[in-house]
Amino acid sequence: MTKTQRGLISHKGQTRYVAKQPSGKAARRQRTTMSLVDLPMDIILEVLGHVEPLDLLNLLATSKTFKNLLMKRSSRLVWRRARANVPDFPECPDDLTEIGYARLVFESHCQVCDQGRSYDVRLVRMWSARARFCGECLEANFVQKETGKKLKNIYPEKVKKVLPTRVPWHGHESIYKPLDELWAKEYKRLKTDADRDHWVKKKVKERKDIEEHSTKLNRWFRLEWEPELVLRKTLRFQQRQAQIMTRLRKSGWEEELRVNRSCDNLLDDRRVRKACERELTEKVLDELVEYLEIFLEKVKEQRLKSIPQQIDGSPPTRRTSTRTRVVQRNVVDLDSE
Numbered sequence: 001m002t003k004t005q006r007g008l009i010s011h012k013g014q015t016r017y018v019a020k021q022p023s024g025k026a027a028r029r030q031r032t033t034m035s036l037v038d039l040p041m042d043i044i045l046e047v048l049g050h051v052e053p054l055d056l057l058n059l060l061a062t063s064k065t066f067k068n069l070l071m072k073r074s075s076r077l078v079w080r081r082a083r084a085n086v087p088d089f090p091e092c093p094d095d096l097t098e099i100g101y102a103r104l105v106f107e108s109h110c111q112v113c114d115q116g117r118s119y120d121v122r123l124v125r126m127w128s129a130r131a132r133f134c135g136e137c138l139e140a141n142f143v144q145k146e147t148g149k150k151l152k153n154i155y156p157e158k159v160k161k162v163l164p165t166r167v168p169w170h171g172h173e174s175i176y177k178p179l180d181e182l183w184a185k186e187y188k189r190l191k192t193d194a195d196r197d198h199w200v201k202k203k204v205k206e207r208k209d210i211e212e213h214s215t216k217l218n219r220w221f222r223l224e225w226e227p228e229l230v231l232r233k234t235l236r237f238q239q240r241q242a243q244i245m246t247r248l249r250k251s252g253w254e255e256e257l258r259v260n261r262s263c264d265n266l267l268d269d270r271r272v273r274k275a276c277e278r279e280l281t282e283k284v285l286d287e288l289v290e291y292l293e294i295f296l297e298k299v300k301e302q303r304l305k306s307i308p309q310q311i312d313g314s315p316p317t318r319r320t321s322t323r324t325r326v327v328q329r330n331v332v333d334l335d336s337e
């Protein structure tokens with residue numbers, strides 16, 4: 001397999017989807033992980049036993065050292081343990097490797113055009129096709145069964161029936177084209193009727209297993225994983241909001257934030273909310289604090305103006321109660337008599 005190869009491939013008797021490999025940007029993140037790389041191997045493996053598959057995938061993209069380590073056959077146990085750390089996550093199916101399974105489920109970009117790596121894209125996960133698509137790539141990779149002009153049609157109907165299909169909103173059943181092409185190639189290479197019979201039986205069995213696993217996976221993903229992702233996203237958002245508040249307090253705004261009601265909705269600002277959707281770098285934090293300080297200066301000035309001034313121009317130090325004021329007035333009245 002070459003470095004640039006992508007799409008469906010046959011490898012050691014298994015059908016795999018090869019996505020585009022991470023770009024050079026990943027390599028630039030290397031410096032942040034050097035400390036972990038420097039640890040003894042048994043400790044690294046111990047640490048990796050407590051993470052989830054998505055953490056391993058992120059690590060894989062971070063440095064060549066981790067890539068070499070995690071792609072080794074001997075690291076299968078690490079991937080298996082990571083999978084076990086995700087509650088109720090269905091077992092790895094026979095048609096996928098542990099890494100391939102983790103990539104299919106936990107990565108969130110289109111496997112064909114890569115959309116979604118740097119921004120959110122609405123994806124369709126076709127578990128039975130073992131692939132994720134953006135809207136455009138989904139349409140491009142499925143061919144309408146009724147017309148079927150672009151389909152190869154060289155292998156028996158029995159096999160054609162088990163190809164991954166989808167029924168889009170317009171109701172015409174479509175067939176997954178890349179698998180049709182791959183199967184056509186495989187079928188063409190078969191020399192004898194016995195080989196062809198064996199191939200047909202194998203494909204039908206494989207597809208049955210994949211469909212069964214896909215049903216299980218789909219159920220887990222919709223009922224368990226998607227709600228978990230929403231929860232984690234909300235938590236991250238709130239943590240970033242807390243980061244901003246901490247910075248403002250450290251910058252001397254503690255008192256203002258506490259006493260001024262105009263600050264209550266400070267974090268509802270559109271720019272702040274947008275920034276909190278992503279990791280806050282030091283630079284972004286500085287810019288946000290600077291931006292919010294302009295607002296804080298303004299509301300502080302308004303607050304101070306609204307406080308009744310004493311004769312000498314200074315604000316009253318303590319607000320007196322109605323009862324105290326009545327007592328004070330009575331004392332003055334007595335004095336004047």
Ligand SMILES: [Zn+2]
Pocket residue numbers: 110111112113114115133134135136137138
């Ligand atoms: Zn795409």
